[in-house]
Amino acid sequence: MPRPISVTISVSALAHNLAVVRDHLRQAAAAASAADGTQWVAPSIWAVIKAHGYGHGTAQGVQGFAQADGLAMLDLAEAIECRESGWAGPILLLEGVFEPADLDLADRYRLSSVVHCREQLDMLAHARPDRPLDVYVKLNSGMNRLGFAPDAFRAAHARALDLRKQGILRGVGRMTHFASADAPAGVAAPMAVFQRVAGDLPGPVSVSNSAATLRYPRIALARPGEESWVRPGICLYGASPFADADAASFGLQPAMSLRSRIIATQDLRAGDAVGYSALFTADAPMRVGVVACGYADGYPRHAGTGTPVVVAGTRTRVLGRVSMDMLAVDLTPVPAAGIGAPVSLWGADGPSVDEVAQAAGTIGYELLCALAQRVPVRTIA
Numbered sequence: 001m002p003r004p005i006s007v008t009i010s011v012s013a014l015a016h017n018l019a020v021v022r023d024h025l026r027q028a029a030a031a032a033s034a035a036d037g038t039q040w041v042a043p044s045i046w047a048v049i050k051a052h053g054y055g056h057g058t059a060q061g062v063q064g065f066a067q068a069d070g071l072a073m074l075d076l077a078e079a080i081e082c083r084e085s086g087w088a089g090p091i092l093l094l095e096g097v098f099e100p101a102d103l104d105l106a107d108r109y110r111l112s113s114v115v116h117c118r119e120q121l122d123m124l125a126h127a128r129p130d131r132p133l134d135v136y137v138k139l140n141s142g143m144n145r146l147g148f149a150p151d152a153f154r155a156a157h158a159r160a161l162d163l164r165k166q167g168i169l170r171g172v173g174r175m176t177h178f179a180s181a182d183a184p185a186g187v188a189a190p191m192a193v194f195q196r197v198a199g200d201l202p203g204p205v206s207v208s209n210s211a212a213t214l215r216y217p218r219i220a221l222a223r224p225g226e227e228s229w230v231r232p233g234i235c236l237y238g239a240s241p242f243a244d245a246d247a248a249s250f251g252l253q254p255a256m257s258l259r260s261r262i263i264a265t266q267d268l269r270a271g272d273a274v275g276y277s278a279l280f281t282a283d284a285p286m287r288v289g290v291v292a293c294g295y296a297d298g299y300p301r302h303a304g305t306g307t308p309v310v311v312a313g314t315r316t317r318v319l320g321r322v323s324m325d326m327l328a329v330d331l332t333p334v335p336a337a338g339i340g341a342p343v344s345l346w347g348a349d350g351p352s353v354d355e356v357a358q359a360a361g362t363i364g365y366e367l368l369c370a371l372a373q374r375v376p377v378r379t380i381a
């Protein structure tokens with residue numbers, strides 16, 4: 001019998017979360033139209049499924065986001081997997097191409113790509129695609145990760161328009177990415193840079209990760225006939241981009257549930273310790289459960305005593321240091337739980353992945369993406 005750990009991916013939760021985001025944008029468009037007396041329309045949605053759908057699986061992402069307007073990722077192999085599994089809509093490579101041969105794949109599989117540097121424009125200038133390619137020229141609006149600096153952007157965009165004249169390109173869009181949309185700094189400063197540098201240029205626009213989509217939906221609204229796209233990722237998986245607001249408060253549902261079982265129990269006396277380095281010591285007699293889940297499954301080793309966990313439907317806490325294959329939990333609030341008792345590490349009937357991440361000093365994104373290969377995956381409708 002395999003270890004009792006498994007992860008369940010809910011395709012309907014992915015679809016639900018996409019619908020929640022769509023609804024949120026439509027409501028923002030309706031509110032803005034009513035306030036101004038002019039028409040605003042909701043943007044299209046690139047569902048971001050990079051990193052194998054944030055650890056949920058590329059195939060599961062393609063299924064769950066069937067109603068998305070496009071899929072965005074950065075690995076060419078994942079993009080091709082989406083195409084080959086039947087996704088016929090737009091696909092956007094968020095980091096663009098890495099070498100000239102990638103442009104042949106972009107042509108063959110109809111992949112749109114970001115152009116964030118001069119070298120990518122040079123590659124395009126030498127490309128001879130069978131059909132012209134679609135690109136987004138990326139502005140570095142202050143994050144200083146990818147993109148043309150504000151004083152170089154317009155020349156880069158003009159070069160892209162020139163490549164369109166030559167028949168190498170078809171669509172030439174503009175995009176930027178926000179560094180602090182989840183924080184008090186918000187999006188005002190980078191949006192001001194974007195508007196100043198690229199606001200008057202033609203073509204589609206793409207701004208807004210999950211945090212900006214949820215908190216500042218109005219910045220991505222379009223006028224009728226204009227093309228605007230948001231790029232939510234984490235919220236589509238039912239986790240929160242914010243430290244100060246949980247996913248449930250937006251009506252999002254966790255799509256990944258990590259579950260296991262208790263495989264041993266121990267009765268501690270006062271003064272007995274648990275696990276490596278004896279990080280937890282009982283101050284009174286207590287029962288401890290040993291769960292088949294450790295850091296080799298993707299559970300964070302930095303999650304210490306007090307990290308929330310649910311045993312047989314009751315919320316309790318992790319004790320001591322997480323091992324490679326096991327962790328210990330406090331059975332005080334669940335005296336009836338013994339070997340075989342179900343344990344929810346995170347997800348639908350457990351704590352949220354964001355709570356576990358916070359206890360471990362990280363964010364839900366990292367835990368979802370770091371789910372280990374060895375954990376058996378069950379996909380449910």
Ligand SMILES: *Cc1c(COP(=O)(O)O)cnc(C)c1O
Nearest residue numbers: 048094177209210231232233234
């Ligand atoms: C990852 C990513 C996103 C999505 O970010 P979330 O915070 O997960 O919503 C959007 N745009 C780009 C360029 C990204 O790399």
